Amino acid sequence: xxIEPNQDMxxxxxxPSRFNRSIRREFALYLGGxxxxxxxxxxxxxxxxxxxxVTDNVIDKLLVQTRSYAGAAAKQxxxxxxPDALMLTDICKRLMSENPDCGWAGIADRDGRYLxxxxxxxxxxxxxxxxxxSGRYLSRLRTxxxxxxxxxxxxxxVPIAEQxxxxxxxxxxxxxxxxxxxxxxxxxxxSLITIGMIVVGVPLTMIILRRRLKPLQLITESLRKVDVxxxxxxxxxxxxxxxxxxxxxxxxxxxxxxQAQKQMVETERMTRELEIAREIQSNILxxxxxxxxxxxxxxxxxxxxxxxxxxxxxxxxxxxxLGVVIADVSGKSLPGMLVMLLTRDLVxxxxxxxxxxxxxxxxxxxxxxxxxxxxxxxxxxxxxLDGSNGRFDFASAGHNPxxxxxxxSNECRLIKTKGYPLGMMDAASFDKRIEGAQLTLAPGDWxxxxxxxxxxxxxxSQSEYGMDRLLTVLTGSAVKAPVELTRDVMxxxxxxxxxxxxxxxxxxxxxxxxxxxPMTYRSQQGETAGVxxx
Numbered sequence: 001x002x003i004e005p006n007q008d009m010x011x012x013x014x015x016p017s018r019f020n021r022s023i024r025r026e027f028a029l030y031l032g033g034x035x036x037x038x039x040x041x042x043x044x045x046x047x048x049x050x051x052x053x054v055t056d057n058v059i060d061k062l063l064v065q066t067r068s069y070a071g072a073a074a075k076q077x078x079x080x081x082x083p084d085a086l087m088l089t090d091i092c093k094r095l096m097s098e099n100p101d102c103g104w105a106g107i108a109d110r111d112g113r114y115l116x117x118x119x120x121x122x123x124x125x126x127x128x129x130x131x132x133x134s135g136r137y138l139s140r141l142r143t144x145x146x147x148x149x150x151x152x153x154x155x156x157x158v159p160i161a162e163q164x165x166x167x168x169x170x171x172x173x174x175x176x177x178x179x180x181x182x183x184x185x186x187x188x189x190x191s192l193i194t195i196g197m198i199v200v201g202v203p204l205t206m207i208i209l210r211r212r213l214k215p216l217q218l219i220t221e222s223l224r225k226v227d228v229x230x231x232x233x234x235x236x237x238x239x240x241x242x243x244x245x246x247x248x249x250x251x252x253x254x255x256x257x258x259q260a261q262k263q264m265v266e267t268e269r270m271t272r273e274l275e276i277a278r279e280i281q282s283n284i285l286x287x288x289x290x291x292x293x294x295x296x297x298x299x300x301x302x303x304x305x306x307x308x309x310x311x312x313x314x315x316x317x318x319x320x321x322l323g324v325v326i327a328d329v330s331g332k333s334l335p336g337m338l339v340m341l342l343t344r345d346l347v348x349x350x351x352x353x354x355x356x357x358x359x360x361x362x363x364x365x366x367x368x369x370x371x372x373x374x375x376x377x378x379x380x381x382x383x384x385l386d387g388s389n390g391r392f393d394f395a396s397a398g399h400n401p402x403x404x405x406x407x408x409s410n411e412c413r414l415i416k417t418k419g420y421p422l423g424m425m426d427a428a429s430f431d432k433r434i435e436g437a438q439l440t441l442a443p444g445d446w447x448x449x450x451x452x453x454x455x456x457x458x459x460x461s462q463s464e465y466g467m468d469r470l471l472t473v474l475t476g477s478a479v480k481a482p483v484e485l486t487r488d489v490m491x492x493x494x495x496x497x498x499x500x501x502x503x504x505x506x507x508x509x510x511x512x513x514x515x516x517x518p519m520t521y522r523s524q525q526g527e528t529a530g531v532x533x534x
Contacts, residue, residue: 027209032202036194043190047183054182058154059137059147062099062174066158067142069095070170073107074162077115085123088116091170101174103153107160109168129171131157152176277337278303284344289482290314290322292387294515298482300490302453302506309336310451310505311344315351322387323351323360326509327380328399328451330421335376342371343378343422357382357395358436361419365397366427377421381449390441390515395434397422400452403471407444407478412471415439441513444478446485448511453504457493460500465493482510 069091076087092105096118106117108129114122133146141147144159144166157171289297301310309329317323325347329336346364354360360382368378381402383394394402398421401414418435425433441447450470457465473492477485486508493506 025206028202028206031205032198035197035201039190039194039197043187043194046190047186050186051179051183055149055176055179056140058101058174058176058178059140059156062154062156062172063140063145063147063158065095065099066156066170066172070158070160073170074160074167077107077109077160077167078162083109083115085116089118089120092116092118095170095172099172099174101177103173103175105170105172107168107170110166112169115168129157129169131155131171149176274334277334281337281340284341285312286314292322294387294390294513295385296482296512296514297509298486299507299509300486301508302490309340310453310507311340312449312507312509313344313347315348317354317384318352319355319384321384324383324385324449324509324511325351325380326399326449326451326507327378327422328453328505328507330375330377339372339376339378343368343380347382356436357384357393358434361395361397361422361434362427362431365420365422365425365430368423369426372423377424379421383447383449385511390513391438392441392447393436393438395419395436397430397434398424400450400455403446403448403450403474404439405446405448405474405477407442407446410476410478412474414467414471441515443514445513446474446477446510447513448474448485449509451505451507453502453506454489454493454508456504457497457502457506458500459497465496469496482512485510485512 073088073091076084076091079087088107092107095105096102104118106119106122106129107115109115112128112130114127114129117123117127131146131148134148136149137147142158144161146155146157148155153173153175155171155173157169159166160168160170285301286299289299291297297314299312301312303310309331310327311329312326313323315323315325327340327343329339329343331339343364346367347360350360350363354363361380364380372378378397379399380397381394381399382397383392383402385392394417396402396417397419399419401416404413404415405411406413415437417437418433420430420433422430424430455465455467455470459465469492470489473489474485477488480488489508490506
């Protein structure tokens with residue numbers, strides 16, 4: 001059987017062209033971005049730490065140099081003839097010569113006026129030393145010392161003291177070149193490392209990911225190539241990790257989906273066939289019920305499934321009588337309907353020429369027996385109504401008892417005649433047991449035919465509707481029309497079952513005699529047939 005995907009499957013299946021992005025490429029880009037971010041953060045931290053270390057070293061060096069020259073300057077400040085300007089200026093120049101980053105050096109008195117300076121203009125103009133102490137490096141400074149740092153210079157001031165007496169201040173200004181060089185060198189180093197890691201790391205990561213994610217690529221390619229009509233996943237993935245689990249799960253899932261899809265298609269096919277069968281059954285069941293001067297018919301049929309096995313019909317015979325048949329096939333659904341169709345054809349074939357119900361049932365059994373499967377049978381009730389006098393001849397092949405509702409006494413009687421179901425026994429055994437009977441109806445009398453789906457209807461508590469309930473509804477129905485009676489019975493059944501699913505079909509036929517003939521009831525053999533009262 002070829003399985004073709006329907007349009008809904010194709011429209012819901014994801015198009016591979018919508019998912020053309022590579023997870024390996026995305027992962028490599030994400031990893032490269034993460035490495036870049038980490039390197040930038042790490043580089044900034046390392047750079048700041050290196051700059052701080054270099055700054056500390058520069059400051060310590062400036063402080064040591066300034067302190068060493070402050071002692072020599074003290075002797076020149078307290079010279080007998082007053083501060084020796086030339087010697088002090090020489091000290092400033094020597095201090096600058098020892099430190100290439102030193103931009104200027106000056107010696108000021110206690111009032112801050114320069115006594116000597118590497119730039120003589122500061123002395124001539126009587127400039128004063130002015131420094132704003134920075135609080136960042138206080139732990140490195142001694143009493144009286146001051147430190148001021150800007151973006152491009154470091155100013156250090158150390159007191160000139162002799163025997164604990166402050167005589168002046170030695171100040172020096174140096175550039176931050178070493179610090180800038182350290183910062184630039186650190187940034188360049190971090191940048192080169194980052195670029196190297198990206199240039200080498202990303203391709204290396206791609207290679208590693210390509211190898212490690214190879215199972216994912218196989219799974220993706222298998223998904224892209226899957227046939228919607230035959231869902232199979234043959235994956236060459238044997239890893240013992242999550243990819244292996246995913247591949248094995250897809251293999252099992254694909255097999256089950258393929259099986260489920262085939263079952264769904266088969267179910268849809270069966271549903272279509274059942275719909276056709278239901279339409280056929282609906283067409284063969286009578287659309288209207290016969291009426292006459294002395295009688296009225298009504299009925300109802302409800303299938304427990306899409307297609308049922310109940311059958312009823314009305315047939316005009318060659319003798320001018322009305323044949324009434326109701327049957328119940330043991331099988332349900334499509335097999336039951338097929339047996340029902342075969343039975344119907346046999347009934348129509350023999351009904352016109354058979355003058356007695358027992359004759360028709362025997363003929364149908366004889367031809368049906370070799371045609372149906374063993375264990376399948378059909379219960380059938382067949383009667384002949386004479387519309388001129390109300391005489392009703394009938395026989396039953398294992399079917400439910402006939403209900404006769406008498407108008408005069410307002411009583412219900414169950415009339416059961418002997419007989420095996422059709423297709424169960426051989427012709428000789430069937431003909432030996434089958435029994436016919438007859439009765440003549442009085443005005444207002446009812447004959448009710450039904451299948452066991454009525455009296456055996458179950459509610460949610462698994463209780464049967466039962467014959468007592470049915471007869472209670474039928475009692476006192478003399479004034480009702482046949483349509484009203486069948487409606488009342490089905491309403492009562494539905495009220496009892498309360499929506500519980502039913503396992504059998506329900507068929508109900510009601511005949512009301514309105515003629516003017518007295519009622520007599522005798523069996524064909526001249527003996528009174530069995531009557532059960534209610």
